[in-house]
Amino acid sequence: MEKVFHLGLCIDDLKGAKLAIVPGDPDRAARISQFLDNPTCLAQTREFHVYLGQLNGHSVVICSTGIGGPSTSIAVEELAQLGVRKFLRIGTTGAIQPHINEGEILISQASVRLDGASQHFAPLSYPAVSDFYATQAMVQACKNLNIDFHIGITASSDTFYPGQERYDTHSGYVPKSLQGSCEEWQKLGVMNYEMESATLFTMCAALGLQAACVAGVLVNRTRQEIPNVDHGEIERKSVAVVLEAAKVLLD
Numbered sequence: 001m002e003k004v005f006h007l008g009l010c011i012d013d014l015k016g017a018k019l020a021i022v023p024g025d026p027d028r029a030a031r032i033s034q035f036l037d038n039p040t041c042l043a044q045t046r047e048f049h050v051y052l053g054q055l056n057g058h059s060v061v062i063c064s065t066g067i068g069g070p071s072t073s074i075a076v077e078e079l080a081q082l083g084v085r086k087f088l089r090i091g092t093t094g095a096i097q098p099h100i101n102e103g104e105i106l107i108s109q110a111s112v113r114l115d116g117a118s119q120h121f122a123p124l125s126y127p128a129v130s131d132f133y134a135t136q137a138m139v140q141a142c143k144n145l146n147i148d149f150h151i152g153i154t155a156s157s158d159t160f161y162p163g164q165e166r167y168d169t170h171s172g173y174v175p176k177s178l179q180g181s182c183e184e185w186q187k188l189g190v191m192n193y194e195m196e197s198a199t200l201f202t203m204c205a206a207l208g209l210q211a212a213c214v215a216g217v218l219v220n221r222t223r224q225e226i227p228n229v230d231h232g233e234i235e236r237k238s239v240a241v242v243l244e245a246a247k248v249l250l251d
């Protein structure tokens with residue numbers, strides 16, 4: 001049986017799993033796996049830490065993507081080769097609208113394509129749009145758990161610093177082409193910045209896969225540039241949402 005190149009797994013390893021929960025952070029993948037029945041670690045290679053377990057009797061994969069579009073595209077492509085069809089990203093994010101607070105939950109309907117990787121799957125005129133049913137499952141999950149949420153458009157950037165217009169850096173400089181970009185997204189009603197959803201949504205739409213994205217707000221950029229380091233409580237809430245959404249989708 002053929003192993004996929006980066007994950008080093010073959011189809012049988014996934015025991016028929018059709019749904020993957022895809023956080024950026026490998027440690028988060030390990031923590032999420034503890035909510036599954038009979039979790040096992042299948043692989044820990046580069047940024048890709050892969051766990052398998054059961055949720056309501058269904059096999060579910062947890063696979064970290066690392067930060068950004070290129071590694072996300074590898075994880076999604078190889079999981080798709082192994083039979084996965086539904087991808088639920090659970091991330092962290094920075095809100096850019098004043099009314100969205102730290103600790104809140106954001107569901108991305110679609111993303112502004114500030115990444116590069118998505119252009120390897122479809123031209124820029126193609127939308128980075130989530131799957132309607134997977135996103136509806138995220139909404140239903142929040143309702144089932146009585147968790148407030150915002151739903152809307154996310155700006156998905158290749159970089160954390162210049163691409164999200166952060167000046168609190170080594171050089172303090174943001175290239176002219178990105179100066180004023182945060183204000184532009186705010187005025188266009190964009191909720192937040194993160195770094196993977198544009199690639200995830202574009203490639204999944206283009207490849208006939210389903211994708212949705214939920215994120216916990218670590219920082220409000222209208223008040224603070226860099227997030228605080230401790231975000232355990234925010235993660236617990238967003239993990240609860242993604243696990244409940246997986247159950248909704250699997251039922």
Ligand SMILES: O=P(O)(O)O[C@H]1O[C@H](CO)[C@@H](O)[C@H]1O
Nearest residue numbers: 023024025067091092194195
């Ligand atoms: O917490 P994760 O899932 O990694 O998501 C966000 O956090 C990272 C940046 O700190 C980027 O990957 C961004 O999208």
Ligand SMILES: O=c1cc[nH]c(=O)[nH]1
Nearest residue numbers: 092093094193194195
């Ligand atoms: O501001 C933030 C916080 C988390 N992740 C991001 O990409 N940006």
